[in-house]
Amino acid sequence: MCLAVPMKLVSREELKGVVELSGMRREISLMLLPEAQVGDYVLVHAGYAIAQVDEREAEETLELLREALAGEEA
Amino acid sequence: MNGFADPRLVRTLARAIAAEAEKLPRPVTFMEVCGTHTNAIAAAGLRRLLPSHVRLISGPGCPVCVTPVGYVDQAMALAEDPRNLVATFGDLLRVPASSGSLEQARATGCDVRVVYSPRDAVDLAAANPDRRVVFLGVGFETTVPTVAAAVLEAEKRGLANFFVLSGHKVMPPALEALLADPALRLEGLILPGHVSVIIGARAYRPVLARYPIPAVISGFTPVDVLRTVLELTKQVVEGRAELVNLYGRVVREEGNLTAWGMVEKVFAPCDARWRGLGDIAGSGLALRRPFASRDAGQFAVTLPTPREPAGCRCGDVLRGRIDPPECPLFATACTPDTAAGACMVSAEGACAAWYRHERFAGVA
Ligand code: SF4
Numbered sequence: 001m002c003l004a005v006p007m008k009l010v011s012r013e014e015l016k017g018v019v020e021l022s023g024m025r026r027e028i029s030l031m032l033l034p035e036a037q038v039g040d041y042v043l044v045h046a047g048y049a050i051a052q053v054d055e056r057e058a059e060e061t062l063e064l065l066r067e068a069l070a071g072e073e074a
Numbered sequence: 075m076n077g078f079a080d081p082r083l084v085r086t087l088a089r090a091i092a093a094e095a096e097k098l099p100r101p102v103t104f105m106e107v108c109g110t111h112t113n114a115i116a117a118a119g120l121r122r123l124l125p126s127h128v129r130l131i132s133g134p135g136c137p138v139c140v141t142p143v144g145y146v147d148q149a150m151a152l153a154e155d156p157r158n159l160v161a162t163f164g165d166l167l168r169v170p171a172s173s174g175s176l177e178q179a180r181a182t183g184c185d186v187r188v189v190y191s192p193r194d195a196v197d198l199a200a201a202n203p204d205r206r207v208v209f210l211g212v213g214f215e216t217t218v219p220t221v222a223a224a225v226l227e228a229e230k231r232g233l234a235n236f237f238v239l240s241g242h243k244v245m246p247p248a249l250e251a252l253l254a255d256p257a258l259r260l261e262g263l264i265l266p267g268h269v270s271v272i273i274g275a276r277a278y279r280p281v282l283a284r285y286p287i288p289a290v291i292s293g294f295t296p297v298d299v300l301r302t303v304l305e306l307t308k309q310v311v312e313g314r315a316e317l318v319n320l321y322g323r324v325v326r327e328e329g330n331l332t333a334w335g336m337v338e339k340v341f342a343p344c345d346a347r348w349r350g351l352g353d354i355a356g357s358g359l360a361l362r363r364p365f366a367s368r369d370a371g372q373f374a375v376t377l378p379t380p381r382e383p384a385g386c387r388c389g390d391v392l393r394g395r396i397d398p399p400e401c402p403l404f405a406t407a408c409t410p411d412t413a414a415g416a417c418m419v420s421a422e423g424a425c426a427a428w429y430r431h432e433r434f435a436g437v438a
Contacts, residue, residue, distance in 0.1 A: 002110045002135075002216040002268040029193060031223045032333040043271060043324050046163075046220045047191025050333060051271045051324045058323040062077040065301065069086045 004045035006053045009036055019044055078295035087300035088123040094307045101127035103259060104306050105394055106299075107249065108266030109136030109422030114294045116431035123300070128307060131394045132424035134248055135266055137213045138165045139392060139416045139423045140348045144380040145212075145241045146171040151375035152208050152239065153184040158373075159202055161195035162210040164188045168419045172381040192224035199228060199236040208370040211240045216268040218242045218359060219333035222340040225365055239370040240360055243346055245269050246281050247357035253285035258394055262288040262306035264299070267321045272337075274329025275319045286315040293321040340365055349382075349416065350392030386415035391424050398428040405433060 007019035007026075015030045019042065026044075033049040036042050041053035077083070106112055112132045115121060121130060134140050150171045153160040160176070167177045167188060180186040185205075189195050192209055199207040211221045221238060228236035245266060252258060265278060270291045282289055288309035292302035301320055309316060319325055337359070346358025361369045382389075386408070387401040398404050398417070408414040410426055417423035 002108060002137075002214060002266060004216065004268045004271070029191075029223065031227075032219050032330065032336065034332060043268070045216055045268065047193050048220045048223060050216070050219065050268070051330060054323045058078075061323065062080075062083070062297075065083060065087075065297070069083070069090055 002045070004043045004050060006041045007044050009038055009040050009042050009049070012036070012038055017042075017049060019049070078293070078297045080297065084123070084296045084300060087297065087304060091128065091300065091304050091307055092125050094304060094311060095125045095128050097311045098127060098307065101129065102261040102307070102310055103129045103131055104262040104264055104303065105131050105133045105252075105260050106264040107133040107135040107245070108264070108269065109139065109420070109424075110268065110294060111264055111266070111292065111299065112136065112424050112427045113422050115299055116427035118296045118299075119431065120296060120299055121432065124303065128303065130264075130303070131397065132391065132427075133252065133394055134348060134351055134392045135214070135245070136417070136420050136422040136424070137217070137243065138169055138420040139388060140243065140350065141166075141169070141212050141241050141416065142347045142349050142380065143170070143172055143382055144347070144377070145239075146176070147377050147380060148371075148375060149176060149210050149239060150174065150179055151377060152370060152373060153179045153186050155373070155375070156185075157206055159185045159187065159198060159205045159207050160210065161187050161189045161198055161207055163212065165420050165422075166210055166212055168413065169416045170383050170414070170419070172378045192221045193227065196224050196228050196231070196233065196236055199233045200231065203235060206235050206237055206373075208237045208239055211238045211242050214243055214245055214266070214269050215272045215337075218337050218341065219272060219330070222336040225340050225361070225368060226336065228368070229365075234367075237368050237370040238361060240341070240358070242341070242359040243348065243357055244343070244359065245273075246277055247354050248348065248351060249278070250281045250285070251351055251354050252393070253281065253287065255393070260287065260394070261310050263290070264302050264306070265289055265291045267291060267293050267298075267325065270319075270321065270325045270329070272330050272333050275317060275325060275327050277329065278317055282317050288315050289317045291317075291319040291321050291325050293323070348392075350389035383414045388415040388417040388425070391417050398425040401425070405429060
């Protein structure tokens, strides 16, 4: 039930936002994340954006993992 | 961000865990507290990638599963009153009450509507001004802010006919109750990622200071979960017990302050009953005074004596005492189509996850 999905915020008008995932659009509320900006990936739960996804951190995580585990690759 | 399901990375991580696990002084058990993790782990078949002496067990983090039968009875009684329209997330529909379920109530003509968002329930209140719209508030910190926001929206729109039956629960007191249980032997915690988005890493620090144990805030992809298991294994090997946030792309130390601020405006802590864990002080949320008129608990209803399904061992599953196949009803009398207990009904319940994904593991 705590499932939340990252989707891209494609437009907003005050606290109403429109997010997109694989071509599907859905209206959500930005009441819990008023600082979200168009273009951000936001985590959506039960019709509300609840967090911004830090894409740079995501990329860095994967990069670091690949490096750290390079030794394990057989 | 598809890198988080990269099969090569998954394999490499599994190998790294196996190598690290060689150094373990004894077999270890880690608990995935969150039902969404239970489901993600089962769906990706991650248990099979782990060495036999690294065991994952499910915890009390499936909101529907820990909702006691008395709550469902109350929801049923409210649905039976024709003045009420009951709005609920779909997960709750088939959970057994002392007799019947909301789904069966609906089939006999009660007005029970499934909504995707609490906002939809507010819209139902606007569209049905002559009915009392009762939203069934079940969920943890991830979900509570959305209900708080819906209450504030109903206030703003002047919709006096929007009510909440609050069965909401918060995680830290439940973790404390688990960690205080001497019967449970745990070497590490996989902490719920989306609960943490709201309450932040800092919310766990007091509990973990009292009961030090390796604990990792984790995302839900295969790479996230395996990284978490690797970190927990390393901590055990090195004799550390630290809180590590490995879901930093969405979880911050302080959480989402706007969201939690809204929760604190609308709800106040109260004691709550959990299936399996019993009564836990300060683990529930009740509507605060200015919003008390929206508490659906005020409506007089006649309730049966709560009766948990006969033979169901959900309580032991939720405490991590048994794995689902150890329940005698598992996959015989109890299947997703003939569910005896909530842990088989909810998609996130441990029994349902095991039934769908692990039933034949080890048989082949
Ligand atoms: S298998 Fe069914 S009866 Fe047994 S604990 Fe799980 S839900 Fe309850």
